[in-house]
Amino acid sequence: MKHRDFDIIVVGGGHAGVETALVGERMGRSVALVTMDRKKLALMSCNPAIGGIAKSHVVKEVDALGGVMGLAADAAGIQFRRLNLSRGPAVWSTRVQCDRRRYAEYIVDYVSERPRITVIEGIAGRLIVASGAVAGIVTEDGREISGGAVVIATGTFLGGVIHVGQKQIRAGRMGEPAATQMSRCLQELGFETGRLKTGTPPRLDGQTIDWEKCRLQPGDDPLPLFSEYSRREPFAQIPCHLTYTTDQTKQIVSQSFDQSPMFSGQIQSTGPRYCPSIEDKFHRFAEKPSHQIFLEPEGNGTSEVYPNGFSTALPEEIQRQAVRTIVGLEEVKMTRPGYAIEYDYCPARQVKASLETKLVSGLYFVGQINGTSGYEEAAGQGLMAGLNACLQLEGELPLILDRSEAYIGVMIDDLVTRSTTEPYRLFTSRAEYRLALREDNARDRLWMYARRYGLLPEDVLTGFDQLRNRTDRAVTTLERRYVEVASLDGLATRFKRRTHVSLADLLRQPGVSIADCREVIGNSAPELADDEEALGRAAIQIQYSGYIEKQQREIDKFRRAESHLIPEDFDFSGVRGLKTEAREKLARFRPRSLGQAGRIEGVTPGDVAVLSVWVKRHEANGQAGTDSSGERKEV
Amino acid sequence: MKDAPIDDTIAAIITPPGGGGIAAVRMAGPDATTVMRRHFRPHRGSADEPLRPFTMRVGYFVDSQGSVLDEVTAVFMPHGQSYTGLDQVEFFTHGGRLVVRQVMAALTRSGARPAQPGEFTKLAFLNGRIDLAKAEAVADVIAANTERSLGSARRQLLGAYSEKVEALRSLLVDALAEIEASVDFPEDEIEPATLKKIAQAVLRAESDVDTLLSSYQGGRILREGFRLVIGGRPNAGKSSLFNVLLGQTRALVTPTPGTTRDYLSEWIEVEGIAVNLLDTAGLRATRSRLEQAGQAMTEDIMAGADLVLWMCDLSRRRVWSELAEDVRRIQTAPILVAANKLDLTPEASPESLGKLGVEGCFVSCKTGEGIPALKQLVQNRIESILPDMTDGLAVTSERHAVNLQRALEHLRTARELLTQNASPELPALELRAALTALEEITGRVYTEDILERIFSRFCVGK
Ligand SMILES: Cc1cc2nc3c(=O)[nH]c(=O)nc-3n(C[C@H](O)[C@H](O)[C@H](O)COP(=O)(O)OP(=O)(O)OC[C@H]3O[C@@H](n4cnc5c(N)ncnc54)[C@H](O)[C@@H]3O)c2cc1C
């Protein structure tokens, strides 16, 4: 084999790049992590929190596949909360407010303990590509590093431009340089690029906030940890606070619309609708007098506060005035202004579901460059690309999680079948098999991959096997143990015609939660009450079992279409009988399976039927080449 | 969206419409044997034993409740050896149009999708059962088929039908956006639409789907013709009327009651609509096995009628009490009474019909009196159930009807869950299933639409 410096080169030590490097290392590969600042690994650019709706599911999935994000958040957490508890367990989500510095430190230490990872400081400027395959990188200062696979995890740094009012600064984050050469290199290789935008609020000095005027939001007890492998004693959590903008805020912001780069035309690219700036909020929802602002602590050793909900790119002076109109912030000192940032991305139809680019073999894109936004989205992709780069080096097929297996699968599939128009983030409503993709069963969904690829230590996996057995037994007990209806108090009215019901029947009642049944279960199945973890898992399984069985048929059907692969060299332009729009879309997106083809906008089931005919024919023609009869079955 | 249709299990009636001795239903696909086991109870052996390929077995075809629909012959052809190349099952039922339709409906309710034109052949090709040299031809046929169906779909979509389905879809997307916003943005200040309001929207959607579905009957009539069945006691003059309406002597007419044993089927045209006219054996208590068999068939045929023309003989002494009894008994189809032999009882008064609460008129097949009036009544009935052609609001495709039915069931469940205060992800699941069913009609995807509405309606995001 030709000499190479490293098996895998990761460009960018953000949330994506770190997971890539770690999984590569775990699979026995030597990894170069090329990043601008070795002390800023996995630095949180914006909100100092990990998780939240749908994102927490990804954190759990990353954890189940041996990633570090959950561990780091648990270790650096200063406030832990679970969201959506009044709804069903499928949409429960964990969010951990972190000490920003501590989080990065944890990751820096974790990475430094891995023997096969070499952190190299520098800015990657160019890729070395030979006959369609990537062979390494060259840094902006001219150092050459060769490798078998390159993963681009550059976040908001590619062609990054920061806007504060009319002021524009080339930067990847406030105070950090942008990567100025890589985008041109990618364009020269034939990649199509575009611009996206995001923003962040100013930071405030907590010592100048009148906390009395804000509503306290305490953390949860017991601590809802992310990782199954974290242990943490209860501690005094730092609360968040909730406050509101006032009429004056609205007045100041609305009068300054013309000074915001968002409206002046200075920023052309699209920002996320789910994360609007404060000027956007007052602009688009003019009838709304006031907006809520969450005051989130930035960490333990700092008094800095992150006013979540107040993202802005207004001139610094106006920001200063505007924050002081918020309830409780009348005297506040602004420590840093908010800003908007524009950066380059490559529409993700240019990558395969493995995250390898279609143009250059061995080159992978993850995170912002694929048009996503968010730490968790980045981490999920980073992990998958790392795994797939290793598999590729070993000559094996990539692992592609599908939409029925993981939020990571939903996200990547969305990315490769849709045109990005705004930064992409996950929502639970993007998952059609939402009831099956839960926080509590992330390990059940993914453990076999962790085992197959050796992503977790064997004793961890064995421990999980035991938990699964205990859960199964708990399910059986709940199904078989009956209680007298008369003893059920409030719940009794639901079972008018019966004298006894099983604990499982009880749990399956709409509107009945596990908490409602705790006491009954404790009385009639005390042996379960001791194993809180197995019981909780069993109860959720039972609650959803009817729905999941119904959905299973859909999932089976979906999987069959997914497994009908389209050859990579298939020529879509040669397919007759397709509408022009469908043909163009297919040729652009190059779906990997018939199932995926059907999800591309503008492609109808009829088109898929036509396509399937031609795919079959293509396959048969391929075989005809080696046909012993020598007969050419060309048509 | 989610189903590349080629992996569905599909089914279709493969014999031509109209009465024939035997009708065949073919089902092919990965679930074919599972669905077969659910519906076929062989007389010999058990339903669960391994299926013997290419062996005809006789047994009952049962619906999902286990009620027998017909005695049928069934044959199983394993994948790799069948016409389509997939697991394939064929049922041979008795020819009654109603029976095959019921068989078909049972299969679709168990998950088989009505096949599109040419789809079995397409599968045959896909699975290498047809010579590759024919590939081009097949591809063209399929393309033509989809294009034609697309073309007609588009034409359909130009009319009110499309607007209706779109409006329905929009209503559901709105309802879903309300639910999803509260699930995905629990910390944002979203004024939640009350569950009651959402339930009301769902109820509205339900009634819209119902309206669309009821137009399916009209649509089917356009496609398959209107089934007009002449029934009545023996000797009432059924065969005579059959001949009169047909304009030629086709049926045997004798003074002996019980003349007609088998049924007769002919086609006539009424105002541009094809009408399938059927003459049946008279219904009465009898010991004759032959006549009993004929009568059983009559019951069956009447059950599949779009309209029963019930005849009575005005010259019979107990005509009114008999008629009252008969009218009460016939529950399966709408009826119109033709009181015959007016020439023998010119004094008969039309009020007697009104008293029975049925529509009808007095006729004489012999003199032709009252026949034009009867024709007019029949025509009115046909028109009343035909879709209003001016707004094109007709569901003509069985596939659409199946999808609408599915949507309706999901909507009902969703509303139940909403009223039971279930956790929102559950009604959301049902609403999505309903949307998916509609989406297969309109060919539009909805997830982005839901998000779009959330973002345009609510100020979410911190
Ligand atoms: C101002 C701002 C506001 C944001 N607001 C939000 C928000 O509201 N919601 C949200 O979900 N997300 C937001 N984000 C995005 C979020 O921070 C990113 O999605 C997330 O950090 C992406 O992780 P990553 O690993 O892909 O990249 P990053 O965390 O950006 O890390 C990239 C890393 O790569 C390094 N790097 C970049 N280019 C090179 C190069 N050429 N050579 C070597 N090293 C390189 C950088 O030094 C950095 O360490 C915001 C980001 C910024 C900057």
Ligand SMILES: Nc1nc2c(ncn2[C@@H]2O[C@H](COP(=O)(O)OP(=O)(O)OP(=O)(O)O)[C@@H](O)[C@H]2O)c(=O)[nH]1
């Ligand atoms: N006077 C008179 N006789 C009629 C009229 N219509 C039918 N008949 C006679 O009634 C007898 C029975 O007529 P069909 O038409 O065979 O009666 P049907 O109902 O078909 O009888 P089945 O087939 O035996 O059930 C025949 O002798 C007809 O000529 C009518 O309007 N006036």
Ligand SMILES: [Mg+2]
């Ligand atoms: Mg007769």
